[in-house]
Amino acid sequence: MPVYSAKVMEHFTNPRNVGEIENPDGIGEEGNPVCGDMMTFYIKVKDNRLDDVKFKTFGCGAAIAVSSMVSEMAKGKTIEEALKITPQLVADELEGLPKQKFHCSNLGAQALHKAIEDYLSKKKGGTH
Amino acid sequence: MKVYFDNAATTPLLPEVRDAMLPFLGEAFGNPSSLHDWGDAARMDVDKAREQVARLIGATKPEEVIFTSCGTESNNFAIKGIALAQQSKGKHIIISAVEHFSVLHSARTMEKLGFELTLVPVDKYGVVDPDDIRKNIRKDTILVSVMHANGEVGTIEPIKEIGKITRENNIVFHTDAVATAGYIPIDVKELGVDALSLAGSQFYGPKGSGALWMRRGVRIMPLLDGGTQEGGRRAGTENVPAIVGLGKAAELAMADMAARAEHLTFLRDRLLNEMPSKVDHVVVTGHPTNRVPWNASFTVEFIEGESMLMMLNAKGVAVSSGSACTSKALKASHVLIAMCLSHELSQGSLLFGIGIDNKPEDVDYVLEEMPPIVDRLRQMSPLYSKFVKASKGGK
Numbered sequence: 001m002p003v004y005s006a007k008v009m010e011h012f013t014n015p016r017n018v019g020e021i022e023n024p025d026g027i028g029e030e031g032n033p034v035c036g037d038m039m040t041f042y043i044k045v046k047d048n049r050l051d052d053v054k055f056k057t058f059g060c061g062a063a064i065a066v067s068s069m070v071s072e073m074a075k076g077k078t079i080e081e082a083l084k085i086t087p088q089l090v091a092d093e094l095e096g097l098p099k100q101k102f103h104c105s106n107l108g109a110q111a112l113h114k115a116i117e118d119y120l121s122k123k124k125g126g127t128h
Numbered sequence: 129m130k131v132y133f134d135n136a137a138t139t140p141l142l143p144e145v146r147d148a149m150l151p152f153l154g155e156a157f158g159n160p161s162s163l164h165d166w167g168d169a170a171r172m173d174v175d176k177a178r179e180q181v182a183r184l185i186g187a188t189k190p191e192e193v194i195f196t197s198c199g200t201e202s203n204n205f206a207i208k209g210i211a212l213a214q215q216s217k218g219k220h221i222i223i224s225a226v227e228h229f230s231v232l233h234s235a236r237t238m239e240k241l242g243f244e245l246t247l248v249p250v251d252k253y254g255v256v257d258p259d260d261i262r263k264n265i266r267k268d269t270i271l272v273s274v275m276h277a278n279g280e281v282g283t284i285e286p287i288k289e290i291g292k293i294t295r296e297n298n299i300v301f302h303t304d305a306v307a308t309a310g311y312i313p314i315d316v317k318e319l320g321v322d323a324l325s326l327a328g329s330q331f332y333g334p335k336g337s338g339a340l341w342m343r344r345g346v347r348i349m350p351l352l353d354g355g356t357q358e359g360g361r362r363a364g365t366e367n368v369p370a371i372v373g374l375g376k377a378a379e380l381a382m383a384d385m386a387a388r389a390e391h392l393t394f395l396r397d398r399l400l401n402e403m404p405s406k407v408d409h410v411v412v413t414g415h416p417t418n419r420v421p422w423n424a425s426f427t428v429e430f431i432e433g434e435s436m437l438m439m440l441n442a443k444g445v446a447v448s449s450g451s452a453c454t455s456k457a458l459k460a461s462h463v464l465i466a467m468c469l470s471h472e473l474s475q476g477s478l479l480f481g482i483g484i485d486n487k488p489e490d491v492d493y494v495l496e497e498m499p500p501i502v503d504r505l506r507q508m509s510p511l512y513s514k515f516v517k518a519s520k521g522g523k
Contacts, residue, residue: 060435104458
């Protein structure tokens with residue numbers, strides 16, 4: 001087992017915002033089970049802010065902790081602010097990730113961005 | 129509660145083994161090659177260990193046993209050393225697709241050095257079909273290596289049948305017996321092998337101990353050149369404490385084999401039979417019956433091995449997994465993939481390596497702790513929610 005920071009262990013043990021949102025404003029999926037990690041983010045947007053963020057994750061301890069951290073970081077932020085969340089920032093907030101876990105498990109920010117893009121494209125298309 | 133179910137990784141050292149080793153970490157420090165009392169004392173016990181190891185595998189000539197530093201060295205030595213010594217006859221090697229990395233990667237290295245390699249497939253239980261070995265033999269085939277049993281899924285391979293084929297074709301046959309030595313009876317003559325690897329760390333001996341048995345007459349090129357230790361086949365001052373420990377572990381395993389096997393098989397079968405009734409969508413990996421007594425392996429659908437490992441560890445239970453996330457290489461187990469398990473399924477791999485110290489209560493505890501862990505991870509899993517939605521939609 002890789003050596004995880006106390007923060008990673010804490011988020012892995014008590015992940016925040018696990019679940020799905022009914023009728024979400026955006027859904028973003030990143031990764032695939034072949035490489036071992038897959039994350040789905042659901043967002044609800046109100047007045048240009050992420051009113052609610054939830055996720056479901058298939059993967060290792062790091063993947064679960066990353067998802068939890070991203071959801072916590074994103075909640076309440078404006079769209080513009082949330083788009084500035086990067087994998088590096090997530091890793092920093094988690095007090096670091098093992099080297100080999102940085103790329104494959106650290107997909108939370110991308111999955112969140114995809115959910116936001118989904119929301120923006122729906123909005124643009126007028127379906128929202 | 130603390131439950132160690134990772135005897136696939138390594139076994140604890142038996143107190144009797146440690147006691148046998150202790151003098152050689154103290155006053156009996158002599159070099160077995162030295163020609164004085166100190167050397168003689170060490171040499172006598174190294175020779176005794178050679179006999180103990182030979183007996184464990186039914187070898188009648190102890191001098192055919194070469195001590196190494198571990199199973200990995202034994203396998204490297206067998207594949208590289210035999211291939212290099214036989215290369216005037218040909219450069220084709222056959223191994224199975226589920227070999228340990230120390231065989232597989234050694235064979236890959238030989239490929240880089242100009243040898244040709246054929247990997248024979250396995251069926252869904254991980255069993256090699258001897259006919260596939262026969263079909264792949266060529267005029268220039270010089271070495272076949274198939275493991276006695278696979279450590280990850282426990283499946284025992286048809287070594288005897290393969291041995292008949294290699295003998296008919298006059299090809300050197302090596303088997304990696306790291307998963308079986310000390311657990312099931314081994315008779316190298318009956319198996320029809322020419323070389324066999326084993327490791328002390330897998331059957332209650334010390335880490336840093338291993339052996340390669342080689343039938344007299346089989347040529348091998350040393351990987352370690354130097355003095356004339358180990359009949360000139362493996363130079364370097366002997367690791368006397370480890371060798372003595374390996375010998376003692378072999379002696380104890382030989383004496384207790386039937387009782388140990390009965391105990392391990394009982395616990396194994398409870399895990400194999402009861403886990404699928406406690407947890408939905410669990411698949412036993414490896415052969416249902418023809419497997420080593422200590423191995424109970426599964427894959428749990430829709431969730432990933434490392435997170436299961438971490439949650440079990442939080443409950444005091446040690447196991448291992450062949451998932452991509454648990455490997456430093458970040459690749460799913462080649463064994464599970466060779467058995468045609470999907471990548472997705474192989475991510476949920478979980479291996480219980482049962483030990484002689486485990487008790488029925490350990491199995492009870494794990495069977496109790498597993499369902500809530502699996503539930504919790506499935507509640508987080510997008511694959512599981514997709515599955516649930518699809519199965520609802522289909523009804």
